[in-house]
Amino acid sequence: MTFGLQCDEAASRAILDRAAAGGVTFLDTADVYPLGGGLETVGRTEEIVGRWLEGRRHDFVVATKCVGAMSARPWDRGASRKHILDAIEGSLRRLRTDYVDLYQLHHFDPATPLAAGRYQDRYWHEREFETVEALRPLAAEAGVSLARLAIAWVLAEPGVTSPIVGASRPEQLDDVLPATEKLIDAALKARLDEMTREYRWGDDPR
Numbered sequence: 438m439t440f441g442l443q444c445d446e447a448a449s450r451a452i453l454d455r456a457a458a459g460g461v462t463f464l465d466t467a468d469v470y471p472l473g474g475g476l477e478t479v480g481r482t483e484e485i486v487g488r489w490l491e492g493r494r495h496d497f498v499v500a501t502k503c504v505g506a507m508s509a510r511p512w513d514r515g516a517s518r519k520h521i522l523d524a525i526e527g528s529l530r531r532l533r534t535d536y537v538d539l540y541q542l543h544h545f546d547p548a549t550p551l552a553a554g555r556y557q558d559r560y561w562h563e564r565e566f567e568t569v570e571a572l573r574p575l576a577a578e579a580g581v582s583l584a585r586l587a588i589a590w591v592l593a594e595p596g597v598t599s600p601i602v603g604a605s606r607p608e609q610l611d612d613v614l615p616a617t618e619k620l621i622d623a624a625l626k627a628r629l630d631e632m633t634r635e636y637r638w639g640d641d642p643r
Contacts, residue, residue, distance in 0.1 A: 441481030442471035469505030483531035500539035
């Protein structure tokens, strides 16, 4: 989501090269990326990924998303059947592939009812920020960064097949990729599980 705005194409390709060298095989993007851009930048990230993927498409699992506005036209956004079909065609063209492995709705579309909540409404609260601060000492005790601890913790959960990792500089991957080599021990996982137990209760009003 940083490719094409926070990162120019050269930096984006360097990040992808570093990720591939580190064993990453799952690429997750979206049609509206880069994050923080506007209608004039939508699609740039997929275009960069598509150019990088040429000649090695079958070496990677590729995921992308739709729902966000791709133009000022009112039908060029949302989770309607028309927009989803238009959006996947656009993504396939930009990614220079004839298929994606996983296609996702990026967020809730109020005009197309779904049982969901928005990301910021769900997660951006003082409780969440306080939990992050409480986790910092555990990362320091384990001798790793908070980011690496988070990835190692996710990987230690049997129900999780893959964590999602983003970067705006290649060297950021150097910190998190080693999390795949040394998982956290059972005692630390238990402490992390306990400190975040309430989050797994869910918040679906149903």
